[in-house]
Every structure is written in C-alpha cells, then in structure tokens.
Amino acid sequence: MSEKSDILIVGAGTAGTYLGWILAKQGHFVKIIEKDRKEEVGKRLDVIHFESDRIKKAGLPPFDPNKPDCIEIRDKSTVITPDFESEIKTRVYQTIVRLTPFLNKMYDILESDGVQLEFSTKFEELLFENNRIIGAKVSKDGENEKYYANIIVDASGTSAVVRTSLPKNYGVETWELGSDDVMYVLLQYIRWKVPDKPTPDTDTGYNYWLLWFGPSLGENEAILGVGQPGSYENARLAREDFLKQIDLPPYEIVKEERGFTPYRRPPYSLVADGFLCIGDAAAITYPFSGHGVTATWMLCMIAADVISEELSRGGYLTRERLWDINVRYFRDQGAKFASLLAQLSGVLNFTKKEWSYFLTHGLIYKTGENDELPEPNKEYEEDMSLGEMIKFIFKILGGLVIRKLSLRNIKKLLKANSLANTIKEHYENFPKSPEGFDAWINKAERLWKKKTVAVKKLDNIEIEYR
Ligand SMILES: Cc1cc2nc3c(=O)[nH]c(=O)nc-3n(C[C@H](O)[C@H](O)[C@H](O)COP(=O)(O)OP(=O)(O)OC[C@H]3O[C@@H](n4cnc5c(N)ncnc54)[C@H](O)[C@@H]3O)c2cc1C
Numbered sequence: 001m002s003e004k005s006d007i008l009i010v011g012a013g014t015a016g017t018y019l020g021w022i023l024a025k026q027g028h029f030v031k032i033i034e035k036d037r038k039e040e041v042g043k044r045l046d047v048i049h050f051e052s053d054r055i056k057k058a059g060l061p062p063f064d065p066n067k068p069d070c071i072e073i074r075d076k077s078t079v080i081t082p083d084f085e086s087e088i089k090t091r092v093y094q095t096i097v098r099l100t101p102f103l104n105k106m107y108d109i110l111e112s113d114g115v116q117l118e119f120s121t122k123f124e125e126l127l128f129e130n131n132r133i134i135g136a137k138v139s140k141d142g143e144n145e146k147y148y149a150n151i152i153v154d155a156s157g158t159s160a161v162v163r164t165s166l167p168k169n170y171g172v173e174t175w176e177l178g179s180d181d182v183m184y185v186l187l188q189y190i191r192w193k194v195p196d197k198p199t200p201d202t203d204t205g206y207n208y209w210l211l212w213f214g215p216s217l218g219e220n221e222a223i224l225g226v227g228q229p230g231s232y233e234n235a236r237l238a239r240e241d242f243l244k245q246i247d248l249p250p251y252e253i254v255k256e257e258r259g260f261t262p263y264r265r266p267p268y269s270l271v272a273d274g275f276l277c278i279g280d281a282a283a284i285t286y287p288f289s290g291h292g293v294t295a296t297w298m299l300c301m302i303a304a305d306v307i308s309e310e311l312s313r314g315g316y317l318t319r320e321r322l323w324d325i326n327v328r329y330f331r332d333q334g335a336k337f338a339s340l341l342a343q344l345s346g347v348l349n350f351t352k353k354e355w356s357y358f359l360t361h362g363l364i365y366k367t368g369e370n371d372e373l374p375e376p377n378k379e380y381e382e383d384m385s386l387g388e389m390i391k392f393i394f395k396i397l398g399g400l401v402i403r404k405l406s407l408r409n410i411k412k413l414l415k416a417n418s419l420a421n422t423i424k425e426h427y428e429n430f431p432k433s434p435e436g437f438d439a440w441i442n443k444a445e446r447l448w449k450k451k452t453v454a455v456k457k458l459d460n461i462e463i464e465y466r
Pocket residue numbers: 010011012013014015016033034035036041042045047048049050121122123124155156157158159161185186187257258259260261278279280281285290291292293294
C-alpha cells in the first residue's frame with residue numbers, strides 16, 4: 001500500500017498543476033497522477049492565450065518572450081465588423097504561451113517544491129469507506145495500485161473521469177459534456193505566401209463568426225481559429241462562410257489542431273466528502289472566449305485556502321468543511337460567469353447588420369477617444385455608470401429608428417440581460433452552508449430553464465447556441 005497523501009490530484013494539465021503547486025508551497029503532501037507520459041502532456045495544443053492580469057494574481061513566475069514557453073505579451077487587439085467596413089481597437093492584456101514548454105517548466109518548479117508527479121499513471125476508480133471517498137485505484141505499467149488521500153481532486157479535463165464516476169447521490173452532478181455543452185474549436189496554423197500583401201492584424205476577431213486570427217510561431221504566420229457549438233462540422237461551415245466573404249491574400253496551412261472547450265454552467269456544487277473538481281472537469285471557462293486556464297486558477301486560490309486550513313485542523317474533509325470553496329467561488333467569479341453565459345443568448349442572435357451597429361457604436365467594447373484605449377473591466381462585470389447606461393439606451397433606440405436593429409432581437413437582448421442580472425444575484429446569494437442548498441438549486445434550475453436558444457443564420461448553416 002502506498003503512503004497516504006494529503007491531496008491526490010487526477011490530471012497534470014494547467015488546472016491540476018497549479019492547484020498542486022500552491023498547496024505544496026503551503027507545506028502539504030501533494031501527489032498528482034497523469035495518464036500521459038511527461039513528454040506528451042499538453043501536446044494537443046501548442047499556442048494558448050493566458051489573461052496577463054490573472055497570471056499576476058495567481059502569483060506565477062512572470063513570462064519572458066525570450067524564453068521557450070512565451071511567444072509574446074500583448075495589450076491590444078482588433079475587432080472587425082461583419083461588413084468588413086470598420087475596425088475597432090480594444091485593450092486586451094494577453095500573454096501568448098506555448099503549452100508544453102510551460103507545463104514542463106511548471107513540473108520542474110513543482111518537483112522542487114516537493115510535489116510527487118507520477119506520469120503514465122491512470123485513474124481507474126474511487127475507493128470508499130463508509131460511503132465516503134478515501135482514495136483511488138490507479139493503473140501504472142499494467143499494474144493496479146491503491147492511492148489514499150484526504151481529498152481527491154478531479155482535474156482530468158473535459159472527460160471529468162472522477163466526477164462522472166461519483167455515485168449519483170454523492171452531492172456533485174455527474175453529467176458528461178454533450179455536443180451542445182461545448183464549443184468545438186478548429187485551429188489552422190497558417191503562413192502567408194506573399195509577405196508584402198496586407199493581412200489581418202496579428203490579433204483580430206470577427207465575432208459574428210466566432211472566428212479570429214491569433215499570433216502564431218513565426219513571422220508571416222498566424223493562427224486562424226473558429227469555435228462553434230454542436231459539431232466540428234458547424235465550426236468548419238462557419239469558417240467556410242467567412243472565407244467566402246473575405247478577400248484574403250494566399251496562405252498555406254502549416255498544421256491543424258482541434259478540440260472542444262466547455263460552454264455551460266459548472267456543477268452547482270464543486271465539493272463533496274473528500275472531493276473537489278476544478279478546470280474543464282468542472283466546466284470553468286470564460287463564457288465569451290472559452291478560455292479556461294486562468295479562470296480556474298482563481299478557483300484554485302480559494303480552494304487552496306480552504307483545504308489548507310481544514311487539513312491543518314485534522315480529521316476527515318467532509319462536504320461541510322469544504323463548502324466555503326463553493327460559497328467564495330460562486331458568490332464572486334461564479335456569479336459573474338453565470339451572468340455572462342445568460343447574456344450571451346441575447347447577443348448571439350444578432351444579424352450581421354446588428355453586430356456592425358453594436359460594434360461601431362461602442363455597445364459591446366468600450367472604445368476610447370483620440371486613440372486612447374480604455375482599460376477593460378478585468379473583473380468581468382457590467383460597470384456602466386448611469387450616464388453610460390442612458391447613452392447605451394439612446395444608441396439602441398437610434399439603431400431601431402434607422403432600422404439597423406430589429407425590435408425582435410432587441411427584445412431578446414433585454415430579456416437575456418434581465419435574466420442575467422437575476423441569475424447573478426441568485427449566485428451571489430449562494431447558501432452559506434449545505435442547508436438551504438436544495439431550495440437554492442430549485443430556483444437556479446427554474447432560472448436556467450428561462451435561458452433561450454440563440455440562433456445564428458449563416459449563409460450555409462443555422463447554428464443553435466443552447
Ligand atoms: C482548441 C482549443 C483552444 C483553446 N485555447 C485556449 C486559450 O487560448 N486560453 C485558455 O485559457 N484556454 C484555452 N482553451 C481551453 C483550455 O485548453 C482548457 O480550459 C484547459 O486546458 C483546461 O485545463 P485542465 O487542466 O482542466 O484540463 P486538461 O488540460 O485537459 O488536463 C487534464 C489532464 O488530465 C489527464 N487525465 C485525463 N484522464 C485521466 C485519468 N483517467 N487518469 C489520469 N490523468 C488523466 C489528461 O491526460 C490531461 O493531461 C482552449 C481549448 C481548445 C480545445
């Protein structure tokens with residue numbers, strides 16, 4: 001039988017690695033198991049974007065564009081209207097990272113801080129005593145072993161292998177991600193064939209198609225990305241529709257990547273007796289970008305605080321003792337993300353004409369005057385003053401009068417906004433203890449049922465956002 005660890009984390013992706021690191025720094029015995037070989041982890045994606053302010057907040061060592069794990073640190077991005085007539089500059093703080101070198105850098109740091117990392121080691125099933133989790137059965141080189149821990153963390157990504165294997169009445173939902181719960185993302189690493197011809201700026205979004213050109217590995221290169229729910233085919237068709245309407249200079253495809261990212265609400269509770277889920281396994285992503293890495297680090301910081309304190313008190317880590325993770329997460333970032341997810345169903349209905357109107361009138365991004373770009377809201381919430389709100393309403397009325405906006409879609413937008421506010425308030429009142437949780441869930445279910453399906457009508461396909 002192996003030594004009992006304080007924390008057993010399943011999955012050495014960006015979520016498990018970060019949580020393991022901050023708990024080990026607080027003096028706890030952390031073991032992380034990862035089914036892939038060390039050289040293979042993270043290989044499914046190469047270039048990935050991290051929100052720079054969140055990197056700082058998470059206390060990670062600063063990135064350096066001269067090092068192999070960082071391509072560049074950016075503070076601007078461009079959005080183009082779907083009629084291709086206007087370009088809007090926005091302030092976005094992004095660090096462009098190479099995933100595998102980043103994870104390998106982190107593994108070295110973790111090991112020097114005492115984390116036990118075991119690669120080629122696969123979670124098989126949970127071990128229980130008196131109906132409570134006490135460990136996991138794992139397989140390694142064809143052998144089965146039993147690992148015991150005070151708490152097991154599911155950081156296994158979209159497969160959520162631990163969460164989905166929980167008994168149905170254990171206190172955390174066991175749903176698997178369906179095709180409407182994710183954004184299917186297609187990435188093409190491209191090289192422009194005629195360097196002198198003008199190309200889209202390095203970081204340019206065409207939000208009508210949920211498509212963008214991002215920074216890539218070399219000069220005259222870019223990543224053409226697109227994400228859509230339902231299927232990879234939907235994403236491919238959205239890209240095809242876009243390519244038919246834009247006049248791009250010739251390019252060749254250097255390599256392609258694909259994957260999916262959660263686009264749904266997380267489980268109502270992230271904790272149960274001896275259990276926590278984080279990362280994609282808990283569907284923690286920024287609703288409007290599908291990015292998940294730094295979003296989950298904010299949850300990990302809360303989780304590490306609570307786990308550390310409870311471990312130092314000794315005894316079994318019950319659901320009640322871990323509950324504060326739910327409270328602190330859902331009352332803050334969880335509430336903001338829930339609200340944004342609800343709001344999106346009002347925005348994604350917009351026609352091309354409506355997107356153009358909203359973008360050019362500063363109704364989606366705050367635009368600055370005299371080339372001064374305003375700071376984005378780093379806390380992901382509505383921060384309109386009364387004056388701004390009045391301007392917003394007048395701009396919408398103006399759009400209706402000149403028929404750039406349809407009354408039908410504006411009604412949907414306002415309904416979605418109102419639901420988003422109610423959902424946010426509900427999450428901000430997440431129950432302080434498991435008592436009252438059932439009633440809280442009942443109301444949350446009723447609210448989520450009110451979220452309507454948005455439909456995007458492209459020339460070659462209609463895509464539903466549920
Ligand atoms: C195409 C694409 C582009 C993206 N771009 C961005 C971006 O630019 N920025 C951003 O923030 N996010 C981005 N995301 C989302 C981001 O990749 C995820 O949110 C993030 O990787 C989730 O991290 P994680 O640690 O939860 O899961 P993962 O990174 O999936 O890690 C889970 C780990 O668990 C391991 N595992 C699974 N099953 C077992 C088992 N049985 N036993 C042991 N180990 C197991 C897996 O091998 C894996 O290494 C993108 C996603 C896609 C698909």
